[in-house]
Amino acid sequence: MTRHLTVSLKDLKERDGLLEVQTGGLSDGSYETGELICLHDEDDEYNVIKALTERVGKTADGCLLKLRKTDVPYYVDGHMHLEYGELSAEYVLQFVGEAVLKGLDEIDILDHTHRFREFRECYDHLRIHQKQDEWLNGKTKFCSTLDEYDELITQIRDMDLPVRVRFGLEVCYTEDTELMLRDVLKDRHYDFLTGAVHSVNHILYDMPFSGELLWERFSADDIYRDYYKAVMACVSSGLFDRLAHPDTIKLFEIYPDYDLTETYRQLARLLKENNMMAENNTGCHYRYHHPDVGLSGQLLAVFKEEGVRIMTASDAHKPEHVGSYIREAAERSRT
Ligand SMILES: [Zn+2]
Numbered sequence: 001m002t003r004h005l006t007v008s009l010k011d012l013k014e015r016d017g018l019l020e021v022q023t024g025g026l027s028d029g030s031y032e033t034g035e036l037i038c039l040h041d042e043d044d045e046y047n048v049i050k051a052l053t054e055r056v057g058k059t060a061d062g063c064l065l066k067l068r069k070t071d072v073p074y075y076v077d078g079h080m081h082l083e084y085g086e087l088s089a090e091y092v093l094q095f096v097g098e099a100v101l102k103g104l105d106e107i108d109i110l111d112h113t114h115r116f117r118e119f120r121e122c123y124d125h126l127r128i129h130q131k132q133d134e135w136l137n138g139k140t141k142f143c144s145t146l147d148e149y150d151e152l153i154t155q156i157r158d159m160d161l162p163v164r165v166r167f168g169l170e171v172c173y174t175e176d177t178e179l180m181l182r183d184v185l186k187d188r189h190y191d192f193l194t195g196a197v198h199s200v201n202h203i204l205y206d207m208p209f210s211g212e213l214l215w216e217r218f219s220a221d222d223i224y225r226d227y228y229k230a231v232m233a234c235v236s237s238g239l240f241d242r243l244a245h246p247d248t249i250k251l252f253e254i255y256p257d258y259d260l261t262e263t264y265r266q267l268a269r270l271l272k273e274n275n276m277m278a279e280n281n282t283g284c285h286y287r288y289h290h291p292d293v294g295l296s297g298q299l300l301a302v303f304k305e306e307g308v309r310i311m312t313a314s315d316a317h318k319p320e321h322v323g324s325y326i327r328e329a330a331e332r333s334r335t
């Protein structure tokens with residue numbers, strides 16, 4: 001089983017080619033040689049060194065581990081949904097099983113806010129169109145409560161699992177609903193919150209009916225300008241740790257006539273200022289058949305130049321999609 005430790009990577013001692021880590025707490029007495037350990041930096045938990053335990057020395061308050069660094073990257077799928085299943089440990093374990101098959105170290109589960117009753121009012125602005133109203137009345141919408149989700153999280157945290165499992169929410173953000181969102185979220189504590197923009201001026205952009213309601217009615221220039229305005233507001237809100245699929249607005253391969261480089265640069269700087277990660281989300285590739293495996297080369301280049309931290313993500317909506325194209329995305333994300 002892989003273990004995860006949080007340490008100060010810059011303060012790690014290295015002697016004779018081995019890293020030394022002092023663990024605290026008596027429960028740590030069970031370390032064994034040959035174990036894989038993921039060392040997460042205390043300042044950035046996604047800056048990770050994977051190392052193999054070569055020696056374990058018992059000390060008064062834990063273990064002194066001597067570890068050999070590996071070159072293997074830390075593979076994380078930072079975005080997947082339980083949306084089409086129950087909030088149950090059995091269902092989560094199907095995602096965990098797939099993560100093991102795909103060789104991942106971590107999966108992050110984040111159902112949409114439209115699963116939870118507490119957020120119902122935050123979607124009323126979409127009911128201006130009948131098709132969106134029907135979509136919101138679907139059986140997977142507002143069918144659970146955040147307390148039920150919290151119970152599941154507690155249950156999973158008590159289990160010894162072969163991969164790290166973290167829980168958050170994918171929050172559908174609009175400027176108009178920010179106060180409502182803030183109010184619901186203020187008493188809730190998750191491992192992370194991911195902000196996502198799924199609508200432009202109250203119209204969803206990624207639905208089968210989006211052509212008729214949005215793309216055929218407005219110019220791509222206007223749609224992109226308003227989309228990125230909403231994305232900037234989402235980042236500036238300070239509510240989120242991560243930004244979901246920053247350029248998924250491209251899903252139908254409709255592009256504006258103006259150059260997006262300046263917009264991308266402004267977005268990158270805002271992400272840095274707000275200490276947020278940006279997703280390199282592959283969902284657009286295998287769910288909507290867009291040629292990019294994640295972010296466009298242009299946006300990725302700007303993020304790298306500006307030093308934005310990038311999170312690989314599949315946007316899996318069923319267990320078998322966990323880890324889809326994560327290795328390719330991780331390769332492209334690397335600087
Ligand atoms: Zn999304």
Ligand SMILES: [Zn+2]
Pocket residue numbers: 079081170315
């Ligand atoms: Zn999603």
